[in-house]
Amino acid sequence: MSIEQQINKIREELRQHNYNYYVLDAATISDYEFDMKLKELQEMEEKHPEFYDPNSPTLRVGGEVTKNFNTVVHEQRMYSLDNSYSKEDLLDWETRIKKLVDGDVSYTCELKYDGASISLTYENGELIRAVTRGDGIQGDDVTTNVKTIKSVPLKLKGDYPVKFDIRGEIVLPYEGFAKMNQERVAAGEEPYANPRNTASGSLKLQDSSETAKRPLDCLLYNLAGDRLGISSQYESLEKARQWGFKVPQESRLVNSIDEVLEFVNLWDQKRRELPYETDGVVIKVNNLQQQEELGFTSKAPRWAMAYKFKAEQAVTKLNEITYQVGRTGAITPVANLEPVQLAGTTVKRASLHNADQIQKLDIRENDTVFVEKGGEIIPKIVSVDFTKRDHNSIPTQYISSCPECGTDLIRKEGEAQHYCPNIYGCPPQIVGRIQHYISRKALDIEGLGGETVALLVKEGLITNYADLYELTKEQVIPLERMAEKSADNLIEGILKSKEIPFERVLFGLGIRYVGETVAKKLAKHYKTIDAIIAATEEELVNVDEIGIKIAQSVREFFNSESNKTLVEKLLSHGVQLQISADKLANQTETLKGQTFVVSGVFEKVSRNELKKLIEDNGGKVSSSISSKTTYVVAGANMGPSKLEKANKLGIVIISEDDFLNLIE
Numbered sequence: 101m102s103i104e105q106q107i108n109k110i111r112e113e114l115r116q117h118n119y120n121y122y123v124l125d126a127a128t129i130s131d132y133e134f135d136m137k138l139k140e141l142q143e144m145e146e147k148h149p150e151f152y153d154p155n156s157p158t159l160r161v162g163g164e165v166t167k168n169f170n171t172v173v174h175e176q177r178m179y180s181l182d183n184s185y186s187k188e189d190l191l192d193w194e195t196r197i198k199k200l201v202d203g204d205v206s207y208t209c210e211l212k213y214d215g216a217s218i219s220l221t222y223e224n225g226e227l228i229r230a231v232t233r234g235d236g237i238q239g240d241d242v243t244t245n246v247k248t249i250k251s252v253p254l255k256l257k258g259d260y261p262v263k264f265d266i267r268g269e270i271v272l273p274y275e276g277f278a279k280m281n282q283e284r285v286a287a288g289e290e291p292y293a294n295p296r297n298t299a300s301g302s303l304k305l306q307d308s309s310e311t312a313k314r315p316l317d318c319l320l321y322n323l324a325g326d327r328l329g330i331s332s333q334y335e336s337l338e339k340a341r342q343w344g345f346k347v348p349q350e351s352r353l354v355n356s357i358d359e360v361l362e363f364v365n366l367w368d369q370k371r372r373e374l375p376y377e378t379d380g381v382v383i384k385v386n387n388l389q390q391q392e393e394l395g396f397t398s399k400a401p402r403w404a405m406a407y408k409f410k411a412e413q414a415v416t417k418l419n420e421i422t423y424q425v426g427r428t429g430a431i432t433p434v435a436n437l438e439p440v441q442l443a444g445t446t447v448k449r450a451s452l453h454n455a456d457q458i459q460k461l462d463i464r465e466n467d468t469v470f471v472e473k474g475g476e477i478i479p480k481i482v483s484v485d486f487t488k489r490d491h492n493s494i495p496t497q498y499i500s501s502c503p504e505c506g507t508d509l510i511r512k513e514g515e516a517q518h519y520c521p522n523i524y525g526c527p528p529q530i531v532g533r534i535q536h537y538i539s540r541k542a543l544d545i546e547g548l549g550g551e552t553v554a555l556l557v558k559e560g561l562i563t564n565y566a567d568l569y570e571l572t573k574e575q576v577i578p579l580e581r582m583a584e585k586s587a588d589n590l591i592e593g594i595l596k597s598k599e600i601p602f603e604r605v606l607f608g609l610g611i612r613y614v615g616e617t618v619a620k621k622l623a624k625h626y627k628t629i630d631a632i633i634a635a636t637e638e639e640l641v642n643v644d645e646i647g648i649k650i651a652q653s654v655r656e657f658f659n660s661e662s663n664k665t666l667v668e669k670l671l672s673h674g675v676q677l678q679i680s681a682d683k684l685a686n687q688t689e690t691l692k693g694q695t696f697v698v699s700g701v702f703e704k705v706s707r708n709e710l711k712k713l714i715e716d717n718g719g720k721v722s723s724s725i726s727s728k729t730t731y732v733v734a735g736a737n738m739g740p741s742k743l744e745k746a747n748k749l750g751i752v753i754i755s756e757d758d759f760l761n762l763i764e
Contacts, residue, residue: 104151114134115253116128142158172241174238181405197402197403206386208353210337210350210351212380212406213348218268218318219233219266230243230252238540246303248316249316257342261329267321270302271296271377272298276314295376321382323340331388336388337351350367353386379408382404412472412473414441415471418435418468419437421434423499425503429522430519431509433498436448437471442471449479451480454517461483463496467485467489470484524563537608538553538568544600545568547592556571556576561575565608602628602678603623606677609667612657618645621645622640637651640654686716687717687718688718691717691763697746698710703756707735710759717763725749730752731751731752731759732751732752733754
């Protein structure tokens with residue numbers, strides 16, 4: 101047997117032992133024997149570097165240092181989930197589903213583990229990349245650290261697809277977390293707050309050998325990719341197990357919402373027996389074709405729902421109500437609390453939302469309050485214990501002037517929040533707008549964080565986001581905690597932001613009500629910032645999904661001479677304020693004014709590619725058939741109710757080939 105064959109034989113043995121121990125929980129050799137084999141492999145690899153394998157079991161121990169975690173765009177977007185809290189929520193969800201798909205609907209129920217979301221990419225059976233969820237569109241490349249997690253397979257076995265992504269959670273078991281904290285306390289260090297945040301922080305440690313010391317686990321639950329040869333969610337879980345992934349065994353295939361609730365009720369009690377944190381159940385439509393039919397909203401899949409277990413509550417004292425000013429001038433009242441433990445974290449503050457909420461709860465300083473942490477990340481006060489209220493307590497008077505600049509607050513009719521109208525003179529609004537502009541979903545300026553923005557404004561170096569492009573290295577080096585390398589990175593990051601596409605710049609401008617989705621719609625429709633500036637309110641309302649509220653806000657923004665001056669400055673610095681020539685070359689108006697419904701399975705292009713082709717050629721994709729539908733593009737296994745409705749309304753049904761001929 102050659103040296104290369106010996107090395108590969110030991111690698112394969114170690115992979116199998118690793119799988120038996122960390123995935124199957126059924127060790128076949130002792131820890132000592134495993135360590136000896138690993139040591140033997142390390143020595144052989146050192147002597148024969150020509151047989152290097154980036155996915156060798158020896159890399160589990162870590163040792164590589166990562167100074168900067170590169171940002172990677174997800175090939176398949178990672179969506180968040182809509183939440184439900186009652187049977188009524190689930191029945192409403194089921195009603196919506198059955199309006200959009202044909203036939204019986206079954207569901208896969210899976211436990212919702214509370215960890216750090218991760219996306220693993222495999223090609224030809226080998227792990228090539230691990231990326232954090234980030235904002236769902238892009239995340240951080242943490243491959244080196246994830247390779248140290250023993251339950252993540254570096255090489256797969258069986259009939260896996262050539263390329264795919266698999267999503268899951270990096271979790272820290274209770275037992276391992278407790279042991280880590282015992283060691284920290286013994287060393288005189290502060291204990292970690294909770295397993296979830298510790299797991300998430302572990303992925304961003306610069307030294308992967310430190311990550312390797314932490315008892316992290318990886319639980320996987322969702323495949324993403326094209327033509328994977330799988331027809332249901334439940335089948336995908338079984339297949340993933342066969343390929344070597346650690347997929348929780350608690351999932352169940354059910355046929356009704358009543359069965360879903362049985363599963364929820366069972367695990368609401370049994371979850372305390374699990375070795376990991378879990379905060380609910382994820383329910384998914386099982387049939388993948390039905391999932392494709394249902395599609396996504398701008399934020400979440402229509403085919404999945406998270407049912408959250410009843411929120412934990414704690415009782416504490418409200419010491420003081422303070423007020424924060426946001427980037428739009430919106431005032432948010434904040435309850436400053438006596439610190440209390442809740443759902444594994446220490447809670448000191450909770451949002452009170454607005455004046456109406458304070459009045460509704462009749463909440464006052466020095467009250468004893470019930471705090472809850474449910475589906476929201478930020479805790480909220482749900483009620484007051486009036487039996488413990490001081491008889492001399494006085495009702496809360498909402499502030500009338502801005503706590504930052506003293507300007508009288510305004511409250512528009514029909515709106516819940518108060519606003520500070522001092523847009524260009526109120527410090528938190530100035531800083532907040534620039535922080536929004538540089539944020540990940542907008543210009544994503546590397547080397548520039550929120551604290552640095554606040555410092556730049558405080559030092560008088562910038563007063564708006566267009567000023568960023570006039571900063572010099574000499575100006576920023578004297579700033580606190582700013583070394584030469586940091587200054588270089590900041591200036592380089594600002595220059596690089598000039599390559600960010602138009603729709604993200606438009607979102608970054610901070611126009612009220614113009615989120616990511618609206619910015620994309622406006623950019624696609626108008627192509628240039630000048631065209632948007634010139635558009636009337638009536639014209640804006642005619643753009644797909646743009647309502648009167650958004651149209652008024654866009655017009656109000658561009659009616660301001662200060663904002664128009666800002667845009668002119670950005671243009672002069674070369675920021676992308678029109679759709680690039682490359683994108684325009686791929687877009688036509690061939691299908692303008694036409695609405696398409698896509699149904700069935702296609703051969704030449706995937707359903708998502710087909711929808712993109714419709715949009716790139718000026719058409720609109722709808723999930724349901726109506727009198728406004730121009731064509732139904734029908735593939736194999738088109739739903740009978742859709743076919744019936746199309747025929748009833750006289751909608752033209754075309755094939756995949758007919759559609760491709762249309763755009764040619």
